[in-house]
Amino acid sequence: MSLICAILIGAVVACATCGGAQAQSWPNRPVKIIVPLAPGGAADILGRIIAEHLSTAFGQQFYVENRASGGGVVGTAAGAAAEPDGYTLVVSSIAANVIAPAFNGHLGYDGVRDFTHIAYLGGPAAAMLVHPALGATTFQDFVALARAAKEPMSCGSAGAGSHGSLIAEYVARREKYRITHIPYKGAGPALTDLIAGHIELATMTLSTAAEQIRAGRVIALAVASQARMASFPAIPTFKELGLDLVAATWFALSGPKGLPVFIVNELSRETRKAMQSPELQQWLEFDGIETKPMSPREFTAFVEADTARWAPLAKSLAAANAEQ
Numbered sequence: 001m002s003l004i005c006a007i008l009i010g011a012v013v014a015c016a017t018c019g020g021a022q023a024q025s026w027p028n029r030p031v032k033i034i035v036p037l038a039p040g041g042a043a044d045i046l047g048r049i050i051a052e053h054l055s056t057a058f059g060q061q062f063y064v065e066n067r068a069s070g071g072g073v074v075g076t077a078a079g080a081a082a083e084p085d086g087y088t089l090v091v092s093s094i095a096a097n098v099i100a101p102a103f104n105g106h107l108g109y110d111g112v113r114d115f116t117h118i119a120y121l122g123g124p125a126a127a128m129l130v131h132p133a134l135g136a137t138t139f140q141d142f143v144a145l146a147r148a149a150k151e152p153m154s155c156g157s158a159g160a161g162s163h164g165s166l167i168a169e170y171v172a173r174r175e176k177y178r179i180t181h182i183p184y185k186g187a188g189p190a191l192t193d194l195i196a197g198h199i200e201l202a203t204m205t206l207s208t209a210a211e212q213i214r215a216g217r218v219i220a221l222a223v224a225s226q227a228r229m230a231s232f233p234a235i236p237t238f239k240e241l242g243l244d245l246v247a248a249t250w251f252a253l254s255g256p257k258g259l260p261v262f263i264v265n266e267l268s269r270e271t272r273k274a275m276q277s278p279e280l281q282q283w284l285e286f287d288g289i290e291t292k293p294m295s296p297r298e299f300t301a302f303v304e305a306d307t308a309r310w311a312p313l314a315k316s317l318a319a320a321n322a323e324q
Contacts, residue, residue, distance in 0.1 A: 026086050026263055030061040033253075034090040036075025038068040042207065042289065043251045046121045047091045050253060053274035054267070071159070072096035073107055080109040084116070084258035089267075092117065092254035094163055098307050102314035103161040112307055116259040117300040119271035122284055122291030123250030124205035125225035126167050127235070129218045131197050139221040139241050142201075146177035155179040156190035156202040163249045164190075164203040166313050167224065171203075174243060194218055205249050206232065206288040224248070229288050248290055252299060268296050 035047040044066065051062040067075030072095050079090025097111030136142035146153050157164035160183040172179045184190040187204040194202045195217045206229065212218045220235045224247040228237060238245035253271050272293045274280065284291055294302060
């Protein structure tokens with residue numbers, strides 16, 4: 001992963017140009033980008049690629065600081081609490097900015113109002129996976145089996161309150177079958193148990209399961225992308241199957257509330273330029289990560305819409321968990 005990151009960083013930096021903000025007083029010292037997750041994952045790689053591009057574009061160092069604690073909440077809270085002077089940014093996410101505040105109303109920040117949302121980076125689409133031994137090779141097969149089953153289907157995810165757990169619950173309610181949610185400490189352990197046949201179903205990002213899908217160890221029934229993924233053209237989208245479900249475990253560039261408009265606009269312009277580079281697009285496509293160019297206003301509206309969609313379900317599941 002580090003080699004891929006190095007190649008991508010070099011390619012993106014090579015096509016970077018100096019931004020108009022260099023003529024401004026900002027930035028006149030290094031800028032920190034908080035990545036609230038561990039090194040090596042998609043959030044970290046995207047954060048580092050953007051940091052290198054911005055360093056070249058603005059003629060000042062942008063650097064990543066990993067704060068991997070609390071499932072992304074600790075680092076995200078630090079980003080919200082920073083001075084709005086343009087010298088502390090954060091890689092925001094659906095997990096920390098949409099789902100976590102809905103599950104826990106005492107985080108100390110609002111995922112929408114306490115941030116200046118700058119630019120969408122991208123995210124892998126969620127996929128529904130089953131073990132081959134289940135006997136379902138299509139989504140319709142699975143729904144028929146799940147509805148007829150005497151016991152709820154065992155469904156693994158990256159944890160209680162994860163995006164995958166919400167998607168699994170949404171689909172189960174929509175298609176009128178039952179699941180027993182089994183939370184894991186990350187998508188990797190859930191995938192391992194699915195491969196071993198210890199659970200029947202799992203919902204996680206397509207990129208996490210990509211190699212196991214290619215190897216035939218698990219079957220992907222559907223993916224929550226806008227259109228079929230070029231790297232997995234045989235997997236239908238939920239939209240094709242009649243469900244209004246387009247959902248990515250997205251990451252983005254944000255800052256604390258109140259960032260000056262000229263800083264926001266310059267960061268947005270340069271970040272979108274980096275994300276549209278051919279070299280980065282090739283990597284994103286291979287790993288099943290979708291991106292889309294959005295203005296700060298469009299991206300803020302996107303976060304608001306995602307919050308309106310997922311927060312009610314997250315709150316209902318949190319209440320159900322509290323009663324158990």
